[in-house]
Amino acid sequence: MEIDEDRSDFEKDEEEDDDSVSDLLRDRFRLSAISIAEYEAAKRNGMEISQPIVACIADLAFKYIGQLAKDLELFAHHAGRKSVTMADVIVSAHRNEHLAASLRSFRDELKAKEPQCERKRKKVPRKDDKAIEGIVHIPDL
Amino acid sequence: MDNNEAPTFEQDLIRAIFKHLWIKKAQERERNEFPNSEAVDSEVGAGTSKKNRPTSANANANALKQSCELLRVFVTEAVQRAGTIAEAEGSTKIEPTHLERILP
Numbered sequence: 001m002e003i004d005e006d007r008s009d010f011e012k013d014e015e016e017d018d019d020s021v022s023d024l025l026r027d028r029f030r031l032s033a034i035s036i037a038e039y040e041a042a043k044r045n046g047m048e049i050s051q052p053i054v055a056c057i058a059d060l061a062f063k064y065i066g067q068l069a070k071d072l073e074l075f076a077h078h079a080g081r082k083s084v085t086m087a088d089v090i091v092s093a094h095r096n097e098h099l100a101a102s103l104r105s106f107r108d109e110l111k112a113k114e115p116q117c118e119r120k121r122k123k124v125p126r127k128d129d130k131a132i133e134g135i136v137h138i139p140d141l
Numbered sequence: 142m143d144n145n146e147a148p149t150f151e152q153d154l155i156r157a158i159f160k161h162l163w164i165k166k167a168q169e170r171e172r173n174e175f176p177n178s179e180a181v182d183s184e185v186g187a188g189t190s191k192k193n194r195p196t197s198a199n200a201n202a203n204a205l206k207q208s209c210e211l212l213r214v215f216v217t218e219a220v221q222r223a224g225t226i227a228e229a230e231g232s233t234k235i236e237p238t239h240l241e242r243i244l245p
Contacts, residue, residue, distance in 0.1 A: 018165065021161060022161065025154070025157060025158050025161060028154050029150070029154060029158065032148070032149075032150045032151065032154065033150075033216050035148045036147070036148050036149065036150075036213055036216045036217065036220075037216055037219075037220045039147055039148050040147075040216070040217050040220040040221060040224075041220055041224060041235060044221070044224045044228070045228075045233075046233075047224055047227065047228075047233055047234065047235060048233065048234045048235065049220065049223075049224075049234070049235040050234060050235060050236055050237070052237060053223070053235055053236065053237055053239075053240050056237070056240060057216055057219045057220065057240070058216075060215075060219070061212055061215050061216055061219075064212070064215055065155070065158055065159075065208075065212060066162060068208065068211070068212075069158070069159050069162040069163060070162070070166070072159075072198070072200070072204070072208075073163055073166065073198040076198055077198070082196060082198060082199055083198070083199045083200065083201050083204075084159075084198060084199065084200040084201065084204045085201055085203070085204050086201075086203045086204050086207050088204060089204050089207040089208055089211065090207075092211075093211065099211075099214065102214065103207055103210070103211065106206075106207055106210050107203070107207065110203055110206065110207075
């Protein structure tokens with residue numbers, strides 16, 4: 001019985017630390033979300049967005065990132081990896097085709113900025129996107 | 142005026158959030174698998190190293206960038222959809238009622 005009590009105290013301390021770290025992260029996240037939301041609202045003919053709304057969107061996004069983290073870990077683990085890669089992120093968006101397509105273009109843009117990786121396979125090093133499309137003939141996600 | 146690009150989430154922040162969540166899960170898994178690990182350590186010790194080690198996951202740099210983009214899109218979509226409704230009502234400020242309409 002005594003051992004159990006000690007352990008639960010220790011766990012309680014851990015939980016408190018955990019909560020304060022979590023709160024700090026949530027606050028930082030909220031700040032970023034606020035600046036993005038205000039920027040986007042302003043893009044629409046200078047619309048304003050009320051503060052409680054932004055806080056709400058930020059909290060929703062924070063919950064979403066929780067789900068995302070869980071999904072990404074599962075996908076990576078399923079593929080036998082310890083690290084999450086871009087492929088995992090794209091799979092996590094599979095239910096929304098537009099989103100998946102957008103993430104794929106994002107990945108392609110990133111790859112286009114790293115020409116040194118592609119040079120190994122190509123005989124004629126080129127910097128166009130078209131060149132990269134030629135190589136990347138993988139059964140893509 | 143500061144930069145031409147849209148603001149987005151910082152990679153460091155997203156990485157910190159991911160790590161925090163993954164470490165928490167790894168600890169939970171460890172606790173669930175070995176509830177008596179404080180006692181009989183010597184006996185259980187041999188088993189722990191062979192079985193699933195409670196290591197936490199990691200994100201590579203490009204995956205982080207993509208995740209930042211994903212989250213940015215999430216926030217942007219929410220704001221733009223609510224904004225569309227606000228505009229349809231002829232108001233110039235996005236209010237809670239507009240947000241309510243776009244929720245699933």
